[in-house]
Amino acid sequence: MHIDRERLEQSIEDLGRIGATAKGGLTRVALTDEDKRGRDWLVARMKDAGLRVSVDQMGNIFGERPGEPGLPPVMMGSHADSVPTGGKYDGQLGVLCGLEVIRTLNDARTRTRHPLTLAIFTNEEGARFQPAMIASGVMAGKIALEDAYNARDRDGIRLVDELERIGYLGGEPCIPRPLRAYLELHIEQGPFLEEEGLSIGVVEGIVAIAWSRLTIHGVQDHAGPTPMRIRHDALVAAADVVGRVRGIARELGGDVVTTVGNLTVQPNIPNAIPGRVQLSIDMRDPKDATLDRARVLLDRAVREVSRREGVTYELEHYWRVPYTPFDREVVGTIERAAKATGAGYRRMLSGAGHDAQYMAAIGPTGMVFVPSHDGRSHCEEEFTPMDDIVHGANTLLGAALELAGRA
Amino acid sequence: MHIDRERLEQSIEDLGRIGATAKGGLTRVALTDEDKRGRDWLVARMKDAGLRVSVDQMGNIFGERPGEPGLPPVMMGSHADSVPTGGKYDGQLGVLCGLEVIRTLNDARTRTRHPLTLAIFTNEEGARFQPAMIASGVMAGKIALEDAYNARDRDGIRLVDELERIGYLGGEPCIPRPLRAYLELHIEQGPFLEEEGLSIGVVEGIVAIAWSRLTIHGVQDHAGPTPMRIRHDALVAAADVVGRVRGIARELGGDVVTTVGNLTVQPNIPNAIPGRVQLSIDMRDPKDATLDRARVLLDRAVREVSRREGVTYELEHYWRVPYTPFDREVVGTIERAAKATGAGYRRMLSGAGHDAQYMAAIGPTGMVFVPSHDGRSHCEEEFTPMDDIVHGANTLLGAALELAGRA
Numbered sequence: 001m002h003i004d005r006e007r008l009e010q011s012i013e014d015l016g017r018i019g020a021t022a023k024g025g026l027t028r029v030a031l032t033d034e035d036k037r038g039r040d041w042l043v044a045r046m047k048d049a050g051l052r053v054s055v056d057q058m059g060n061i062f063g064e065r066p067g068e069p070g071l072p073p074v075m076m077g078s079h080a081d082s083v084p085t086g087g088k089y090d091g092q093l094g095v096l097c098g099l100e101v102i103r104t105l106n107d108a109r110t111r112t113r114h115p116l117t118l119a120i121f122t123n124e125e126g127a128r129f130q131p132a133m134i135a136s137g138v139m140a141g142k143i144a145l146e147d148a149y150n151a152r153d154r155d156g157i158r159l160v161d162e163l164e165r166i167g168y169l170g171g172e173p174c175i176p177r178p179l180r181a182y183l184e185l186h187i188e189q190g191p192f193l194e195e196e197g198l199s200i201g202v203v204e205g206i207v208a209i210a211w212s213r214l215t216i217h218g219v220q221d222h223a224g225p226t227p228m229r230i231r232h233d234a235l236v237a238a239a240d241v242v243g244r245v246r247g248i249a250r251e252l253g254g255d256v257v258t259t260v261g262n263l264t265v266q267p268n269i270p271n272a273i274p275g276r277v278q279l280s281i282d283m284r285d286p287k288d289a290t291l292d293r294a295r296v297l298l299d300r301a302v303r304e305v306s307r308r309e310g311v312t313y314e315l316e317h318y319w320r321v322p323y324t325p326f327d328r329e330v331v332g333t334i335e336r337a338a339k340a341t342g343a344g345y346r347r348m349l350s351g352a353g354h355d356a357q358y359m360a361a362i363g364p365t366g367m368v369f370v371p372s373h374d375g376r377s378h379c380e381e382e383f384t385p386m387d388d389i390v391h392g393a394n395t396l397l398g399a400a401l402e403l404a405g406r407a
Numbered sequence: 408m409h410i411d412r413e414r415l416e417q418s419i420e421d422l423g424r425i426g427a428t429a430k431g432g433l434t435r436v437a438l439t440d441e442d443k444r445g446r447d448w449l450v451a452r453m454k455d456a457g458l459r460v461s462v463d464q465m466g467n468i469f470g471e472r473p474g475e476p477g478l479p480p481v482m483m484g485s486h487a488d489s490v491p492t493g494g495k496y497d498g499q500l501g502v503l504c505g506l507e508v509i510r511t512l513n514d515a516r517t518r519t520r521h522p523l524t525l526a527i528f529t530n531e532e533g534a535r536f537q538p539a540m541i542a543s544g545v546m547a548g549k550i551a552l553e554d555a556y557n558a559r560d561r562d563g564i565r566l567v568d569e570l571e572r573i574g575y576l577g578g579e580p581c582i583p584r585p586l587r588a589y590l591e592l593h594i595e596q597g598p599f600l601e602e603e604g605l606s607i608g609v610v611e612g613i614v615a616i617a618w619s620r621l622t623i624h625g626v627q628d629h630a631g632p633t634p635m636r637i638r639h640d641a642l643v644a645a646a647d648v649v650g651r652v653r654g655i656a657r658e659l660g661g662d663v664v665t666t667v668g669n670l671t672v673q674p675n676i677p678n679a680i681p682g683r684v685q686l687s688i689d690m691r692d693p694k695d696a697t698l699d700r701a702r703v704l705l706d707r708a709v710r711e712v713s714r715r716e717g718v719t720y721e722l723e724h725y726w727r728v729p730y731t732p733f734d735r736e737v738v739g740t741i742e743r744a745a746k747a748t749g750a751g752y753r754r755m756l757s758g759a760g761h762d763a764q765y766m767a768a769i770g771p772t773g774m775v776f777v778p779s780h781d782g783r784s785h786c787e788e789e790f791t792p793m794d795d796i797v798h799g800a801n802t803l804l805g806a807a808l809e810l811a812g813r814a
């Protein structure tokens with residue numbers, strides 16, 4: 001049994017048109033009008049495929065294909081939101097490959113013992129509401145529903161109000177549910193598969209991730225008549241922190257990555273000395289202990305810079321996900337399915353967080369990676385060759401079928 | 408003859424309520440609804456004082472008090488727009504002291520040979536539309552009317568459309584007009600008067616100012632799975648430039664000041680490596696030659712940083728105002744008027760740009776400074792003691808009366 005390449009390619013094109021950017025990318029940020037349109041399109045396709053669709057309290061969408069009564073489902077899923085000016089593979093590819101698996105089984109009239117569920121998680125990217133993966137986090141009991149509801153975007157709009165506005169504030173409880181397995185296909189977002197000429201990554205786990213938020217308070221003043229000697233420039237301090245955050249990765253070496261992705265200046269005009277700067281720090285490593293060391297270095301760097309510039313600060317270490325190993329049985333099943341496609345594959349870790357990270361706390365979980373051209377993602381140039389996508393989707397099909405069992 | 412302290416204080420309070428912030432500051436950004444309300448209030452007060460009010464093509468407001476026929480006016484003025492979360496002295500104080508001078512002359516039934524004109528200039532701050540002082544720049548023929556009309560704010564809205572929207576797109580040509588003199592009272596925005604215990608600054612000229620805009624193009628990518636070795640992070644490069652811009656002031660020493668006040672990151676989310684950063688560079692010095700050297704150092708710093716980080720850039724040196732000396736006769740007149748108040752005063756330069764800078768190209772020009780507490784401005788804590796304001800307003804009154812001549 002093989003997935004239908006043309007149909008899958010067509011659905012990638014169709015969904016990719018909703019929120020498409022002029023340069024071939026995608027802007028379909030969580031709970032915007034574009035996200036609603038993407039969701040509506042997916043729900044219609046799920047119903048076309050005969051799935052029973054439900055929506056939970058966090059706007060997560062589930063489409064169920066029945067199996068034998070009383071058995072927990074094999075869930076396949078990912079997310080349909082994007083970062084601003086992102087690409088049309090990150091997230092939606094996993095959802096569409098899951099849909100294609102179900103369509104393929106329908107065509108073959110193959111019934112499974114365990115039901116199959118297609119899942120679409122809300123606000124995985126964390127581009128609008130933080131933290132990322134907020135909806136699978138609630139489902140896994142790691143984030144309180146109330147906190148998630150009260151998450152605000154930069155305009156102060158609450159997540160729950162946007163869920164309601166776009167019509168995806170569902171009634172089903174967002175709590176752990178019995179699972180045979182959770183499978184997520186996703187683009188690698190790194191360079192390794194392409195560099196090694198492989199089509200499939202069998203993901204053994206997700207690196208540890210730590211997010212911090214730094215707010216620096218300097219003294220806002222006029223850029224002209226204020227002599228250098230009396231300044232307390234929040235941006236000069238923040239800029240030094242940005243350099244030192246990169247220095248932490250250099251000092252620790254190995255696989256650790258450190259990033260300042262978000263930085264906002266107030267009042268942010270050419271002729272005012274910045275009075276306040278807020279910035280994000282993202283640090284990741286396969287080993288939790290490395291992140292502990294990175295945090296100590298970050299604390300010290302911020303303290304030193306602030307003292308020198310005469311500014312005050314708050315440094316919040318507000319989100320931490322430990323190294324998440326995936327289920328050995330599921331990883332082994334995915335590896336067998338990858339091997340069966342005849343394509344090149346390897347075992348690897350994920351450097352990005354995914355809903356699978358939280359789902360691993362609910363049931364046996366594994367992931368399938370497909371290559372990212374030049375290792376690029378979260379950008380309009382994001383690209384995965386169709387040949388690799390087909391191998392990935394067939395791997396997902398094989399693994400789902402083995403875990404669900406033929407009826 | 409002396410100005411009326413209570414009346415002046417009341418008008419500072421009244422106008423300061425329009426756009427007031429919770430912390431005692433002011434947000435009345437150019438051509439917003441608040442700016443319109445501030446303008447409407449001022450126009451009403453100008454009419455109350457018997458002035459004939461007109462509005463020109465750039466929304467500059469003029470209120471005329473007649474003198475002998477055919478003689479050019481003594482113009483007093485400043486601006487009524489503020490930076491976001493700015494203070495209630497910058498700009499509006501000069502307008503209100505000019506209004507108070509006219510009210511005082513009215514009360515005393517004093518007629519002058521030369522007419523007196525109260526002027527309110529549009530968008531002096533440059534917080535919303537750039538460059539700063541755009542309307543006096545057009546009046547002086549230094550900026551083309553069409554370019555000013557097409558200036559866009561960060562939401563892409565054109566200046567001319569906002570002028571029309573708030574009802575201040577006037578019909579009078581915005582061109583040089585005959586002037587006996589232009590006088591502008593303003594807060595110092597620096598620490599020197601307060602440090603020396605003086606009430607009045609007799610301003611001899613305005614330092615040279617250079618504005619540049621740097622756009623850095625890196626490679627947007629995912630902050631997780633992208634190894635440090637393949638990154639081209641636009642923010643890491645920009646942060647280094649921020650540090651080097653301060654280094655330029657250190658290297659050149661003396662009175663030079665350098666500031667990065669504006670910095671925006673794209674896509675500006677915690678888990679994406681910044682693909683694009685735009686930032687402003689503001690450099691000022693009494694000597695034009697110092698800014699020439701600063702520019703060479705800036706060019707070199709940006710080139711070096713970009714080469715090291717493997718990013719590309721555009722560096723635009725888009726605005727330059729040379730050192731502007733004020734008129735010797737007018738400065739002398741202001742100094743006599745300051746001395747006559749009995750308050751402490753000194754001659755000094757202005758480190759900030761003012762509409763007076765462009766007006767000096769049209770007619771004999773001078774400025775009166777009053778102290779800024781802690782040297783602070785462009786912030787909610789901006790403060791000038793009322794005693795100093797009274798001395799400044801009386802200086803403006805004395806100078807205007809001497810230049811206009813009693814009828």
